[in-house]
Amino acid sequence: MVAIKDLSKEKFVLPGTTACQGCPHVLGLKALGMVLGDRAVLVVPAGCTTIIAGLKDRASLKFPLLHVPFASGPAVATGLSSAFKRLGKYGIPVVWMGDGASDIGFATLSGACIRKDDMIVIVSDNEAYMNTGIQASGTTFWKAKTTTSPAGKKEEKKDLALIMLMHRADYVATASVGYLQDFISKLERAKEIEGFRFIHLHSPCPPGWGFDSSETVEIARMAVKCGAWILWEFDGELKISAPSRPYADKSKRLPLKEYIRAQRRFRHLSDEDIKEIEKKIDEQWKALK
Amino acid sequence: MRKILTGNYAVAEAVKLADVEFIAAYPITPQTTIVERLAEMVERGELNAEFVRVESEHSALAAVYGASAGGLRAFTATSSHGLLYMYEMCWWVANSRLPVVMAVVTRTIGPPWNIHTEHTDILTLRDTGWIIAMSENAQEALDLTLLGFKIAEQVNLPFAIGLDGFQVSHTAEVVDVPESLDGFLPKRERFFVIEPGNPITVGGLTENECSMTIRKEMAKDMERVGELVRNSGYVRDYDLVEEYRMEDAEYVVISMGAWCGDMKDAIDILREKGVQIGMLRLRFVRPFPKEFVEKLDCKVLVVDRNYSVGLGGIIATEVKSIANCDVHGIVAGLGGVDVGVDDFVSMFRKFVRGELKGWWP
């Protein structure tokens, strides 16, 4: 395990970003800067991070950064990584995208992954299209209320990291802004490997999910403790990561109800609904064990 | 060196001569043989480029965008539905001022499915900020591709070369391929390169005035293209237009693309009969060769192989907005409908007699 105190102190997220208070992306971006430093070259499809990066010359991210259309991120990184290789530059293209970009740009994830193009893709997943005003996405949690699912999402929730694993990506992990130490060691590992590396980062969003902006980390941890978000890593073999390991045993899990009741997006759920979701979570664990 | 090449292979030869470093493409008929040939060249080690098989045209231009932003000379090719699918990226590349070169093998847009030539597809690029050239034959396809890299890198605007589907793309002709380029295409310094350790941002949010300034600056650089084409230093001389039998012409036909060869034959036939007719062939649509159209003092016929529903032929509409004389527009050959020398002879006759309508046939 890397110790945070041994990482670079250089700041890549500058003070005064335009993110909402308690924004999970900012936590993730800070960790990214600590591990990759000036090797990271960001490719950012439209999303919250488009705003967070700052207006005009008041940039808040000290990474080289290409803003790109919604459905193009990994494909742009393919071209960039080719340029770095040919011109002998030591950079790593990092596609920093949301769940929205991974819906509309899904084919680009698939293509770049099977080609094993050299990049790290981080899907910072706040479980809805937040930047446009909280609309449901492919990874929106079961039954969650969004502005396009006012009665609660009826569709399934897709498991992006497992899908990327099925593409035989060189490295796949899930992570959470509630467990930055774990995220940092996964970034460290990803940095050492060449090829297509994918990290699915769970990013609870205060305005989108309806909790106080001081509770981002707490909510992220509850998601792991109730078993709804499972931290794992595939690096040659699939392993449940340390913070999630205890919760393979269902009896150790935080009651799902506590996680659900802490967020306004689930206010409409009955006990029956929560039971249904619990079943989905059990299935999720079965698939991984 | 003289070789027998189709238009598509001529483009591939030009890409090789230009020492392109990055190619990404998705197959679509009738463009496919360009990228097939390039893939072969890369496999055989004749061309030291990376060739990426992407999952869509949108990704083809996105990857080319990334490579170009990273400092590489980059190329792609597409057609019709492929061009429409990558349309969003066309704007992104242009406003980011990246000197990408792309061959567009023109083809009808469906439905119904139709793989034959029409120019409406390439003309969807007209507002994007791409330089748009249209070749008449395989030789021009090769030459304009090479000019494309030179000009694009001089003005930092992307460059599209049109080839009529099958008529140019798949027709083999004798093409003079330069042995070497003798410094015609030096590596030029980019005004920005995305690289590690250099924290610059491209394309982010800014104030509204910036969007307007970008378009204004693009317009200024687009204005320089005519001069640069005329003084390119290429082995053959080129201009934005070709003037054919324009001396003393009382009637002038304006059009573009492969069928202009047939139009010239028709003009020769009518000239023999004493009709004073000539042709202004558009080799470029953007920048629009305004200065050539403005000075026309005769009766003008524009033959469009494209159509904007609700208004008319696109080139005719543009010519009418510039010309200081009578302009008649006719739409012909949509969907690849065959229009040959005989058709043009009778079309032009009717025009001279003032009996021509708006559609052919």
Ligand code: SF4
């Ligand atoms: S909406 Fe959520 S994810 Fe987006 S900036 Fe605000 S807190 Fe961050």
